Amino acid sequence: MSAGPTTVHVVPVDDLIEHDSDGGDCPCGPNTEPVKRCSDGAVGWVVVHHSLDGREQSEL
Numbered sequence: 001m002s003a004g005p006t007t008v009h010v011v012p013v014d015d016l017i018e019h020d021s022d023g024g025d026c027p028c029g030p031n032t033e034p035v036k037r038c039s040d041g042a043v044g045w046v047v048v049h050h051s052l053d054g055r056e057q058s059e060l
């Protein structure tokens with residue numbers, strides 16, 4: 001049973017690079033955001049990785 005915070009990585013599929021979903025030291029410069037789990041109120045982390053193939057550029 002793990003007592004540490006939960007970390008969930010959101011990684012784009014079929015991206016140009018390989019994302020580091022273990023160390024949190026990814027070249028894409030992911031955003032780490034705190035999230036509260038509804039089930040028990042514990043705070044976890046969501047690491048949102050950025051795709052490098054430009055698919056997100058349209059949102060700017």
Ligand SMILES: [Zn+2]
Pocket residue numbers: 018019020026027028029030049050
């Ligand atoms: Zn990444």
